[in-house]
Amino acid sequence: MLFAAVATVATATGSGTAEDGGAAHAAAAVPGTGSADAGFARDMAVHHQQAVEMSFIVRDRTQDEAVRTLAYDIANTQANQRGMMLGWLDLWGLPKVAADREPMAWMAEEQSSGSGSGSGSGHAGQSSGSGGHAGHGGHSMGGVAAKPGALMPGMATKEELAQLSAAGGRDAEVLFLQLMTDHHKGGVAMAQACATLCRTPVERDLAQGMVDAQQSEITLMADMLRRRGAAPRG
Known part of the structure; x- marks a missing residue:
């Protein structure tokens, strides 16, 4: 599945031919490091990694089959999607980390410039549960704001992850469902932005x-x- 998705991106971004201009077309079609395509791939890879982490935590904190099944589905799906997005960055020859840019800067820059040549992208190399930019000064993404201590909107803080790890039974189930609901709301807002701003069809x-x-x-x-x-x- 991952190979097929990456192969599709290779075709979508221009594979070039022996004809004159083929290589130039391929180069022009590859997203830039500050594009929405690259920024979304970096930021959502980080966002997904925390969802996978929370899912593995709750799996060991409850015996409820419904919650364990949901956690397994989320972990499996988002780990797969994360692999696709990181694979695209490799395919495009772009870095997985842009330490000089705040998370989701690509959203504001793309929307204000209307082009894919902006310089914003997210921190793909940050730890999924780390603090860092608290929504970069109160930034709101699609109406979902990052809480203090969270890297991006919807993401849990270190303290919340610790609470989930310490909980058990119903308490763990409720906290997981609440944290994952917030996480999904932040993810939906970011994905909606890519569906509008990204230029690679398979990524949209x-x-x-x-x-x-x-x-x-x-x-x-x-x-x-x-x-x-x-x-x-909330």
């Missing part, structure tokens, strides 16, 4: 697929919380 399709799947899971998690006498946060 992946982003829209994330929006559809995660919105469905948000509804599912709200129902799972209700059955446990709880509700999403």
Whole structure:
């Protein structure tokens, strides 16, 4: 699946031919390091990594089959998608880390410039549970703001991850569902931006697929919380 997706990107970004101008076309079609395509791939790879981490944590903190199944599905899906996005960056010859740019800078720059030649991109090399830029000074993404101590909107803080690791049974289930609901809301907002701003067709399709799947899971998690006498946060 991953090979097929990367191969599709290779075709979408221009594979070049022996004809004159083929190589130039391929080079022009490859996204720049500050493009929405590259910024989304970097930032969402980080975002996904934390979702995988939280899913593995709750798997060991509860015996509830519904929660364990959801956690497995999220971990499997998002680890797969993360591999695709990092593979695209390799294919494009772009760095997976842009330490001089704040997370999601590509969203504001692309929207203000209307081009793919901006210089913004995210920190793909940051630890998934790290602090860092607290939503870069109150930045809001699609109406979802990053909390203090969280790298991007929707992401959990180190303290919240520690709470999840220390919880068990129903408490772990409720906290996981609440944290993952927030996480999905942040992910949906970022994916919606890529679906609009990204220029690589297969990446736009992946982003829209994330929006559809995660919105469905948000509804599912709200129902799972209700059955446990709880509700999403905020």
